[in-house]
Amino acid sequence: MPLHIRTPYLRSSPLSQHQDVWLKLEALQPCGSFKLRGVGALCEARLAQGARGFISSSGGNAGIAAAYAGRALGVPVRVVVPETTSARARQIILDTGAQLTVHGSHWAEAHALAEELTGPQDAFVHPFDDPLLWQGHAVLVDEMAEQGPKPDVVVLSVGGGGLLCGVLEGLWRNGWFDVPVLAVETVGADSYAQSLKAGHPVALPRITSIATTLGAKQPCDESVHRAQRHPVHSLVVSDAEAVAAAVRLMDDHRLVVEPACGAALAALTQGHPLLNVARSIAVVVCGGVTTPDTELRALHARLSAPH
Numbered sequence: 001m002p003l004h005i006r007t008p009y010l011r012s013s014p015l016s017q018h019q020d021v022w023l024k025l026e027a028l029q030p031c032g033s034f035k036l037r038g039v040g041a042l043c044e045a046r047l048a049q050g051a052r053g054f055i056s057s058s059g060g061n062a063g064i065a066a067a068y069a070g071r072a073l074g075v076p077v078r079v080v081v082p083e084t085t086s087a088r089a090r091q092i093i094l095d096t097g098a099q100l101t102v103h104g105s106h107w108a109e110a111h112a113l114a115e116e117l118t119g120p121q122d123a124f125v126h127p128f129d130d131p132l133l134w135q136g137h138a139v140l141v142d143e144m145a146e147q148g149p150k151p152d153v154v155v156l157s158v159g160g161g162g163l164l165c166g167v168l169e170g171l172w173r174n175g176w177f178d179v180p181v182l183a184v185e186t187v188g189a190d191s192y193a194q195s196l197k198a199g200h201p202v203a204l205p206r207i208t209s210i211a212t213t214l215g216a217k218q219p220c221d222e223s224v225h226r227a228q229r230h231p232v233h234s235l236v237v238s239d240a241e242a243v244a245a246a247v248r249l250m251d252d253h254r255l256v257v258e259p260a261c262g263a264a265l266a267a268l269t270q271g272h273p274l275l276n277v278a279r280s281i282a283v284v285v286c287g288g289v290t291t292p293d294t295e296l297r298a299l300h301a302r303l304s305a306p307h
């Protein structure tokens with residue numbers, strides 16, 4: 001039995017105004033995001049290879065998924081997070097049964113310690129850059145192919161590019177080579193947009209978006225390489241648009257997701273030439289548990305107020 005669940009693939013009535021909008025509801029995974037698919041597959045493979053512990057350096061949904069996978073598989077997990085990780089995220093990691101170490105003023109420092117702490121018996125669980133992780137994420141496209149019609153375009157959020165690599169793998173193994181992907185980021189976390197433009201991975205000097213879950217300073221190499229073998233287009237939305245779209249999902253479908261996930265949903269209102277000609281649009285509702293509903297509403301009020 002895999003650790004993830006088969007999520008609903010829902011034709012959204014409120015969002016299907018001019019065309020069909022299908023939502024792949026990854027927010028309903030047991031730990032609240034698609035991350036469990038790849039992280040679960042990776043942890044199961046490492047356990048089978050003899051790993052005795054899992055180590056993660058993510059204070060976000062990847063660390064939470066690693067904690068969940070460890071508990072489910074009976075393997076101890078250590079998550080090293082920087083001081084900037086929210087109290088809520090720390091609490092979820094602890095409640096899920098992992099050991100939490102707080103170290104460093106930013107992710108790179110926490111990551112360096114996590115690598116140092118990784119012994120020969122441990123498996124390091126990367127948040128976005130591992131082929132096993134992508135294979136796990138790809139299963140969500142297998143499910144879409146069974147659950148609904150072939151879409152004209154797939155819309156998703158991009159941070160480090162793990163979800164994108166997985167979805168592309170899923171499209172290929174289902175023969176959907178002609179289904180383009182719209183990769184959405186927020187302003188200030190748009191390392192993938194800049195990398196596509198440059199033709200190679202580009203590092204941002206800093207992350208200025210509130211969608212910190214999308215805040216990989218540089219996407220993984222493979223996410224940029226794969227765009228040479230598949231139609232991948234990029235869209236950058238504002239923080240305000242991402243938050244507004246997350247609030248709209250809350251009102252329309254009673255689901256709470258992070259601004260990182262709101263970014264993909266914002267494409268529907270923001271518009272893009274690919275979407276204008278599509279009759280059916282699939283959106284990966286990737287989820288995320290580190291922004292509670294009260295915080296989403298407060299952000300929405302702040303960001304939509306006149307300056």
Ligand SMILES: *Cc1c(COP(=O)(O)O)cnc(C)c1O
Binds near residue numbers: 060127157260
């Ligand atoms: C991890 C994550 C992303 C970004 O995924 P990548 O694989 O890093 O591109 C987007 N949204 C949510 C909610 C996530 O947890």
